Amino acid sequence: MTFARFFLSLRRVGGLPPLLILFGNLLFLLLLPALVKGQAADTLRVAPGLAEVFLAPGSYDVLEDPTGQLTLGQVRQPRWARQFRRASSLPTTTMEHPGAAYWLRLRVRADGALAQHWYLEMFDSHLNEVAFFPANGAAPTITGAGRPLSTRKFPYKNFLFQLALRDQQTQTYFLRLVSSSKTTFLGRLRAEQPLAVHFQTEYGLLGAFYGVLLIMVVYNLCLYLFIGEQTYLRYVLYVLSCSLLFLSEDGLGFQYLWPHHPAINEVIIAGAPILLLFTFSFYARQFLDTAQHLPRLDRWLQAVTLGSVAVLVLNAVWIRSGWAVLLYLVPYSLIYYAAFRVWRRGYRPARFFLLAHALVALSVLFLILRRLGIDTFTSTGTVYSMNVAFVVEVVVLSYALGEKIKVIKDATIRTQGKLVKQLRKKHAVQQQLVEQLHQNQDLQNQLNTELESLVAQRTTELSQQGETIAAQNRELLQANGLLALQSAAIEQLNQNLRRDLQEVKTARVLSKEVDFGEFSQIYPDKDACLTYLANLKWANGYQCRKCGHEKYCDGREPHSRRCTKCRYVESATAYTLLQKCKFSIIKAFYAAFLIYTHQGNYSSQELSRVLDLRQGTCWSFSQKVLEAMRRRRQAPDFDENEGWTHTLLDDATTAEVEEPAAESANTSA
Known part of the structure; x- marks a missing residue:
């Protein structure tokens, strides 16, 4: 019987003096914090009917090893075993000191014969080193984001370890965790069948999500190649940087793209958010056209973004401060302020930007909190909130693109109307040219008749008028040449007119305005x-x-x-x-x-x-x-x-x- 249970039983004993009972109660209240602090963590219990059990802060003990030199045999010695503290009694359930080793002690009991295998899953895929020590004394499994994927027994994006549980037995497992950034001890125990169903659902949704990103990249890249608008190219770069961030956050990139290069994995984990900030600013300034609407604020926005990127790169390479992620809030806030200012000035596309990136901003805030080790809002919804927010952003910006295309279509229709008017004017000029040609022909016939009569009547003057007639013939030849050029131009105009009419008919078929x-x-x-x-x-x-x-x-x-x-x-x-x-x-x-x-x-x-x-x-x-x-x-x-x-x-x-x-x-x- 423990000391706490002794006092509780003492209170239930009848016939004791009231002074002794009062003294026992006061002593119990004074020693209660120390008793709670020193007692072992609650045992995690699994049963055949359960599907999963979360690792609550009160279900495991934590020991911090600043030197990182302790071994499993040492932490099991009484000297170090007494220093394990329940996670719920700590000021925060995070790894506050990057680079230090943290030992987790779990007690798991199987209440009944288990028909399925049970597994321990650690959610954070950014842990640099994870060592799992089985309860039966078998060789430990040592893996992590800083080691190749082949070191994992199960090639999964998260860390997964099998538990050898026995009926009506309590077994103790140890975990040794090392991380280069602040993170939490999030995890859960899962049964084999629910875990397989979870794999199928999770990978299916992630595959659909990355499929949407790929479609948007190809679609906007084609628009850039056909239209030449730089906004589409910047949006493609932004989507690619978001994809890189998602691949590093959910661990799929390390699982499928660079499983044998842990150094590349660590570089991408540290650099993907910085690249996202740079490409987002690069795209947002072009989309909002801040250089034209807010030139002074645009210069500040460019300077703040470049400065933040430089400081974040310096922190990732040298300083390694966990609080540097707060620098993301400054340029993001300034960009949203610029979008609000541009929208207030009457630039209508800015409202789509504010709507599309509202959830993205909230998901970025959740990401920053996780990087700071604040797990108050950490859940499945917040972890995948950026995926959902980015899908919403794609839908909203696709609608904005449709409206933009509609504006371009209306402008094209107006241009076609102007072109039709110009063709009508050209047709009128063509009619005038034809009439002029008829008049010239009549004049030529009249001149020929007069010349014939003059030849008959004035044969004596033929030699004198020969030069005059020759000059007139040369002028007529020049006029005929001009008429021939005009006739060719008129024929070309007729061909263009017929082609334009055919295109107009085809356009009407495509716009659903045509009869049989x-x-x-x-x-x-x-x-x-x-x-x-x-x-x-x-x-x-x-x-x-x-x-x-x-x-x-x-x-x-x-x-x-x-x-x-x-x-x-x-x-x-x-x-x-x-x-x-x-x-x-x-x-x-x-x-x-x-x-x-x-x-x-x-x-x-x-x-x-x-x-x-x-x-x-x-x-x-x-x-x-x-x-x-x-x-x-x-x-x-x-x-x-x-x-x-x-x-x-x-x-x-x-x-x-x-x-x-x-x-x-x-x-x-």
């Missing part, structure tokens, strides 16, 4: 539709569906292709939405266009009226188009902004197959 007559001008006949469908179908090259051969020749049907190896023939409509279509392919194109542009809300009655087809036929085809649209939305490469022609390549129906033997028979016939 105008649509037929874009796709005038069956051959044009088959040509377009064949080019769309084999845009990425031909490959035989039967043998995989990539060389072909023309089949007997128009726009069909025959494999030169197995002689398998595939028509342009095979494996598409138009296979075995029983009405005109032009009407089928227009029907698919109408249903897609109206997002499936186009009745078969209206389609029957527009296409002059039976309602049953229109209903059946509408169902095929709707099914193709549904499958297209479920495709991995689906894009909300893609055109209606993607539905034409739906291959859910049974493709027509022309056997090589039949083709050989037809060829011989």
Whole structure:
């Protein structure tokens, strides 16, 4: 019986003198802090029905070794064992002194026969050295962020150790932790099956997250290459630096990208936040256009950012102070202040910046608190808050990009309107030139008539007027040359006008403002539709569906292709939405266009009226188009902004197959 239990039992004994009971109570209250401080940590209990147990501060003991020289045998000696303190009694449950060794003592008891293995998981992947000492005296597992990934028994982004638990037995485990920065002792015990489910869920979500980042990098890089706007390139650099930070924070980078280079891992852990600060400032100044709206504040922002980056690099290389991370707050706060000032001045895109980066700022604050060793707000939600915040940022900035594209589109439409007006003016000038040509021709005819009459009447004056007539002929030749140049210019203008009209019609088709007559001008006949469908179908090259051969020749049907190896023939409509279509392919194109542009809300009655087809036929085809649209939305490469022609390549129906033997028979016939 412990000393505390002795006094508690003494209070329950009847018949004792009241003075003795009072003295016992006072002595118990005076010794209670020392008793609580010196008693061992609570035992962690696992049972068959449990899935996981968190390492609460009251469930383990901590011993700080400033020299880092103590061994397991020494810490088990009474001299050092008495210096273990319960984590809940410490001022803070963090590793306050980077570089020092911290020993953790855990007591785990299995209440019942366990059907699954249990594992100890340490969350912080930045621990430079982690040594796990099993309770059965086996060889310790020594690993950490400063050692290759091959030193870990389980190749996982966090530190995972197996516990050899026995029924109705309490076992003591020791952990030796060393870190170059302030961190916490966060961890938990997990059963094998829930741990496997957790792995699948966590890695699936992280894979989707990094997939979104990759899509945004490729998408904005393509926009930069096509448009040349530097904002997209700066945004790509910002997304890449965020990806590097995420890879270093969650440990996936060390697990998959540089598992054999712990030195690179430590450099990235220290440098990724600094790179994020630099690229974020680089991108934010361009997006907000602070150099134009707030030139004085822009100079301060640039100086503060560069100064903070220099101090942070110096701290990471030489000083190694845990409080240097507070420098991140200064440039981030100044950038948000600049965004607010720019928004107040009427720059509308700044509101998207404030909205998109609000959660990012909060997640950066959580990151700084973790780097300072403050675990008050540390949880699964705050650890992955930056991932969620960055996805929200991508959505908001994508909407901002859509609005920006809409503004560009409106400006393009206005420019096209001005161009049409200019073409009309040029056409009017062309008409004036034609009239002038007619007048010149009439004048020339009149002059020729007068000359003929003068030749008949004044033969005697022919020699005198020869030079005059020759001069007039030279002038007429020059005028004819000018007229020829003008005629060529007029022809070029006519060609440009026809091309612009064709482009306007095509643009109207893409903007969903076209009737069947105008649509037929874009796709005038069956051959044009088959040509377009064949080019769309084999845009990425031909490959035989039967043998995989990539060389072909023309089949007997128009726009069909025959494999030169197995002689398998595939028509342009095979494996598409138009296979075995029983009405005109032009009407089928227009029907698919109408249903897609109206997002499936186009009745078969209206389609029957527009296409002059039976309602049953229109209903059946509408169902095929709707099914193709549904499958297209479920495709991995689906894009909300893609055109209606993607539905034409739906291959859910049974493709027509022309056997090589039949083709050989037809060829011989």
